[in-house]
Amino acid sequence: MNTIALIGAQWGDEGKGKYIDILASSADYVVRATGGSNAGHTVVRGDKAYKLHLIPSGILYPDTVNIIGNGVVLDPQMVLAEMDELAAMGVKFDNLLIDLRAHIVLPYHKEFDELAEIAKGVNAIGTTKRGIGPCYADKCDRIGIRLVDLLDENTFAQKLKQNLQLKNKIITAVYGGKPLDYDEIYTEYCGYAKRLQPFARDTGALLYDAVKADKRVVFEGAQGTLLDLDSGTYPFVTSSHPITGGFCAGAGVGPTAIKECLGIAKSYTTRVGAGPFPTELDDEVGNHLRDVGHEYGVTTGRARRCGWLDTVILRLAVRINGLTALAINKLDPLTGLKTIKVAVGYELNGKILKDFPADISILERCTPIYEEFEGWTEDITACRRFEDLPKAAQRYVLAIEKLVDCPVTMIGVGPDKEQNIVR
Numbered sequence: 001m002n003t004i005a006l007i008g009a010q011w012g013d014e015g016k017g018k019y020i021d022i023l024a025s026s027a028d029y030v031v032r033a034t035g036g037s038n039a040g041h042t043v044v045r046g047d048k049a050y051k052l053h054l055i056p057s058g059i060l061y062p063d064t065v066n067i068i069g070n071g072v073v074l075d076p077q078m079v080l081a082e083m084d085e086l087a088a089m090g091v092k093f094d095n096l097l098i099d100l101r102a103h104i105v106l107p108y109h110k111e112f113d114e115l116a117e118i119a120k121g122v123n124a125i126g127t128t129k130r131g132i133g134p135c136y137a138d139k140c141d142r143i144g145i146r147l148v149d150l151l152d153e154n155t156f157a158q159k160l161k162q163n164l165q166l167k168n169k170i171i172t173a174v175y176g177g178k179p180l181d182y183d184e185i186y187t188e189y190c191g192y193a194k195r196l197q198p199f200a201r202d203t204g205a206l207l208y209d210a211v212k213a214d215k216r217v218v219f220e221g222a223q224g225t226l227l228d229l230d231s232g233t234y235p236f237v238t239s240s241h242p243i244t245g246g247f248c249a250g251a252g253v254g255p256t257a258i259k260e261c262l263g264i265a266k267s268y269t270t271r272v273g274a275g276p277f278p279t280e281l282d283d284e285v286g287n288h289l290r291d292v293g294h295e296y297g298v299t300t301g302r303a304r305r306c307g308w309l310d311t312v313i314l315r316l317a318v319r320i321n322g323l324t325a326l327a328i329n330k331l332d333p334l335t336g337l338k339t340i341k342v343a344v345g346y347e348l349n350g351k352i353l354k355d356f357p358a359d360i361s362i363l364e365r366c367t368p369i370y371e372e373f374e375g376w377t378e379d380i381t382a383c384r385r386f387e388d389l390p391k392a393a394q395r396y397v398l399a400i401e402k403l404v405d406c407p408v409t410m411i412g413v414g415p416d417k418e419q420n421i422v423r
């Protein structure tokens, strides 16, 4: 079997886009299976940066089939706008397929996302306001509208009418908002349906045959392990399963279809949105990481919160995702720091916690236990072999490998796909 799942090991934005781009060069299929337009993946080619949200990051290879799986929540307006933008950069979509079972994000999902965040006040999650949570909620509530429904005008009309009656009552009576217009949405979305029709397919069946034929399949993770609905920092999470287990439900494959599981982690930690973050740095080191690492959201433009690497989190990611390898990305922004700290455990009331707590109020009160490492000053962005890295950088990577008990097989030293070390 020739399949690999790539997953974010932290709170997202680990550089998954770059690694998908690396893996896609030899892939027959690249498959997105979870999340929606909340994702923002960057693929850098020379002086061009491609910002991908719903389109899989293997799209630049015309011979690689790129699949948006059934577990993705598809915003037709966003995906078509993204395609138009990419088309203007010369990208073609003959190699794109979208699963018929993917749920559709509708205007009321985005409205609800916005209104629910306002209603939560100081407890707001800091969502991307892309309607992700409300769309998955409708899916679980069995009132969602799928691509297969959108493509049939009668089914779409009936489902939209029924949903909108209920949604408008909640928007007006509960939130005091303005009702949405049925005709407007119906006409707009029928237009999207026409444009999406050529891409619609039962991709689960196609993938089954591909795996059987020993094709190279790369499963593209979105978000990150700590944003997982079950295992993350609930409720400050997204509404899907951005872990390797999520690929099975979201791509329509069995667990035996996934051979390798590669986790992507940054050499430090970032997070966008609210919620606990034990190693967060509200000082000049945090500012250094944000400035040098250009830590600003691809989707919302928000400044990312920055902090030291946390191996309690990475151990959780190794365990939950069954990682067979880890890439330590963005090692270069650490250059110039005199000392580098890594959290190896948490302390609470004199007790040491080795594992990530389920209770976020405990997490909020924990103090990280740090190990300190010597920094380096040499520019590492041109290093292509592990031996080329300064000794202090080598020691840092080897220490992480030991602390998380997972082989570090790749190290990122810059945004371009060439700026990568394979061990």
Ligand code: GDP
Binding pocket: 008, 012, 013, 014, 015, 016, 017, 018, 039, 040, 041, 042, 043, 044, 292, 293, 294, 298, 329, 330, 331, 332, 333, 412, 413, 414, 415, 416, 419
């Ligand atoms: P994703 O959501 O996991 O795909 O990551 P994002 O694209 O949201 O954020 C990663 C950012 O870091 C992007 O701007 C990348 O171009 C950039 N990047 C990726 N790898 C490296 C690296 O090794 N070094 C540096 N300095 N930047 C990188």
Ligand code: IMO
Binding pocket: 008, 011, 012, 013, 014, 038, 039, 040, 041, 125, 126, 127, 128, 129, 130, 131, 132, 133, 221, 222, 223, 224, 227, 236, 237, 238, 239, 272, 273, 274, 298
């Ligand atoms: P990629 O794929 C970082 C965060 C949001 C918020 C929480 C819930 O680029 O790594 P949502 O809109 O999903 O309901 O928001 O999840 N979030 C991300 N943070 N990278 C992402 O994707 C994210 N997708 C969602 O900031 O805290």
Ligand code: MG
Binding pocket: 012, 013, 014, 039, 040, 041, 042, 298
């Ligand atoms: Mg991102």
